[in-house]
Amino acid sequence: MTMEAVEYDVIVIGGALSGAATALLLKREDPSLRILIIEKDAVFKRRVGEATVEVSAYFMCRVLGLTRFLTQTQLVKNGLRFWFSNESAANPGECSEVGGRYLSTVPSFLVDRAVLDEEVLRRAVAxxxxxxxxxxxxxxxxHEGAQQMLVVRSDGKETSLQARWIVDASGVKCLLARANGWRRSFEEHPTLSAWARWKDVADWDCPDFVRRHPQLGSPFVGIRGTATNHLVGYGWWAWFIALKGGDTSVGVVIDPRRASWPEGDMPIGEKLRIFLSRHAAAAELLEQAKxxxxxxxxxxxxxxxxSVYARDGAVLxxxxxxxxxxxxSPGMDWLAFSATAAVRTIMTWRSGGDTAAAIEKHNRDFQTSYRRMYEALYENKYDYLGDYDLMCVAFRLDIALYYLFVARPIFRQGLALLCFPPFSAREAAPIFHLMKFYNRRLAAMGRARHRSGRFGRNNNGRRHLFAGFNFHTPHLLKIIASAMMSWLRLELTEGWKAPTAK
Ligand SMILES: Cc1cc2nc3c(=O)[nH]c(=O)nc-3n(C[C@H](O)[C@H](O)[C@H](O)COP(=O)(O)OP(=O)(O)OC[C@H]3O[C@@H](n4cnc5c(N)ncnc54)[C@H](O)[C@@H]3O)c2cc1C
Known part of the structure; x- marks a missing residue:
């Protein structure tokens, strides 16, 4: 092993989006920082994380400065769409649908990460x-508060390096969290996923498709193919994400307590096709696809x-x-929050501020945010996300509240707010409790519907096409009020018989 004489202020493990973005922002804050990025792959491969939402798009466009790059090399996304199915739905036109009627107003993108991550890394190096x-x-x-030591293998040779700070951006490898015993699996929510990129997935927007399914025509005036299209069922959901150049990313996420992934010795892609064939839209979308x-x-x-997100000398x-x-698609939002907070914590140290207080806040914010995100959005969501009536309520409330309390404040106040992950501020508590409450109630109704065979009874023949979300308060309040009314109707007709889980 050789000892490298150079000492760095910061070494970043992993040069993909989170590592490269953190390095770029640190360099902007203080160009004199000596930063080294260490990346395992010679070239990035495609990876999941292909749909941005409003906050991650803000981070990419307004913070990293990628607007022109994204509009020239990637696809502009047109919101989220949900497709529901039951035994009475025979094809995509007969599936119930929820989504915007027009194109989206707040930018977001469908991205090929192999291309995007190379560009951000290139900019960090530049x-x-x-x-x-x-x-x-x-x-x-x-070594808390001192020099950190790393061993790096390159060209068959091991080198020892030192830095005052390590930024761990190694993705699911979780290098520091595993090595230090901080990593915790989250057994309350044991989801699994399978995904693949496909060629020749059917085009939702071509005249033939719409002619075959006239229900998809007027009054819809947007573009369905560049939405994140979700096909949903009891205990699972799938994404269809178009990529620039013609491929489509198709994947499924399953809660194995509620739906079963096919067993047996078969290629993943075949299992994916078999699993998705239970949904009336999938068969036709994938008919010619390879x-x-x-x-x-x-x-x-x-x-x-x-259990630890930062300490004096390391940040994840x-x-x-x-x-x-x-x-x-909150993954790149989390990435934007954690990269921005990492920069703030390191810059507190750099400027001689109270590093211990910054680290304590960093850990508290991310621990609180993770737990609250789970309880507000995901706990038992798989009990109802496949039901048109219930998901139609949750979708409007979840997204309108995200627009009102997360995305809009960030667009207005900028980078300063990106240091605070959702629900970490004390003032967010009432919204957290509201979201947790309606999520639990909808899940209770989903379970009751499933038990009595009424789950998904309106999953065919319904279409909720609305004007879409924007940052206009009265518009968002109108969406919230109408979703609350739908929720109340559900409570009065069936909710009172559905006990909330403990
Ligand atoms: C099924 C699924 C679907 C998803 N869909 C979305 C979505 O639609 N939208 C969204 O926003 N997010 C999504 N995500 C989340 C998203 O993929 C991640 O949040 C995002 O890719 C994380 O980026 P990253 O830079 O932190 O990690 P990665 O992209 O995993 O990068 C880590 C980098 O570290 C490098 N590395 C690892 N170990 C070492 C080492 N020892 N030495 C040097 N380098 C190393 C790797 O080579 C890699 O380049 C999804 C995740 C899953 C699992």
Whole structure:
């Protein structure tokens, strides 16, 4: 092993989106910082995390400055759409649908991460960060408040490096959290996922498709193909995300306590096709589709978190910090919050501020946010996300509240607010409790419907096409009020018989 004489202020493990973005922001804050990024892969492959939502799009456009790059090389996304199915729905036109009638008003994107991550890494290097690639961090020894030690393997040779701070952006490898015993699986929510990229998925917007399914015509005037299209069922949901150039990312997330992934010795892509065939829209969408060779994936036990997010000398960003659930695509929002907070914590140290207080706040905010995100949005969601009536209420409330209390304040107040992950502020408590309450009530009704065979009874023939979300308060309040009325109607007709789980 060789000892490298150079000492860095910051070494970033992993040069994909969270690592490169953190390095870029640190360089902007203080160009004199000596930063080294160590990236294992010589070239990025495609990865999941292909749909941004409003906060991650804000981060990419307004913070990282990628607007022109994104509009020229990726697809502009047109919101979220949900497709429901039951035994009376025979094709996509007969499936119930929830989504906007027009194009989206607040920017978001469908991204090929192999392309996007290369660009952000290129910009970090252009800003002055050094890059070791391909190179793998083999081990990291943390010394609180002192120099951190790393061993890196590159070209068959091991080198020892030192830095005052390590940013762990190693994704699901969770290098620091695993090595230090901080990583916790999240057994309350044992979801699994399978995904692949496909060629020749049917085009929702082509005249033939709409002619075959006239229900998809007027009054709809948007573009369905560039939405994140969700096909949903009891205990599972699937995404269809179009990528620039024609491929489509299709994947499924399943709660195995409620729905079963096919067993047996079969390629993942075949299992995915078999699983999805239970939904009336999938058969037609995938009829001519072929899986891109070598691009199918499977992962069990998706969620996990860390008991430590920062200490004096180390900070975790993106998936290296935690992962909860990809429903509603919050992964890159979390990445934006954790990268921005990592920069704030390191800059507190750099400017001689109260590092211990910054670290304490950092840990408290991310621990609170993770738990509250789970309880407000995901706890038992898989009991009802496949039911048109129930999901129609949750979707409007979840997204309108996200617009009102998360996305809009960030668009108005900028980077300063990106340090605070959702629900971490004390003032967010009432909204958290409201969301947790309606989520639990809808889940209770979902279970009652499932037990009595009424689950998904309106999953065919219904279409909720609305004007979409924007940042206009009266518009958002109108959406919230109408969703609350629908919820109240459900409570009066059936909710009173459905006990909330303990
Ligand atoms: C099924 C599923 C669907 C998802 N869908 C969405 C979505 O639609 N929208 C969304 O916003 N998010 C989504 N996510 C989450 C999203 O994928 C992640 O939040 C995001 O990719 C995390 O980026 P990252 O940079 O933290 O990690 P990664 O993209 O995993 O990058 C980690 C990098 O670290 C490098 N590395 C690892 N170990 C080492 C080492 N020892 N030495 C050097 N380098 C190393 C790797 O090579 C890699 O380049 C989804 C996640 C899942 C599981």
């Amino acid at each position: 800003a002055g960060a050094e890059l070791m690639r391909p190179a793998t961090v083999v081990s990291a020894q943390l 899986i891109v060779d070598g691009d199918s994936h499977f992962r069990r036990n998706l969620p996990y978190h860390s 960003t993106g998936d290296a910090a935690a992962f909860l659930d990809p429903f509603y």
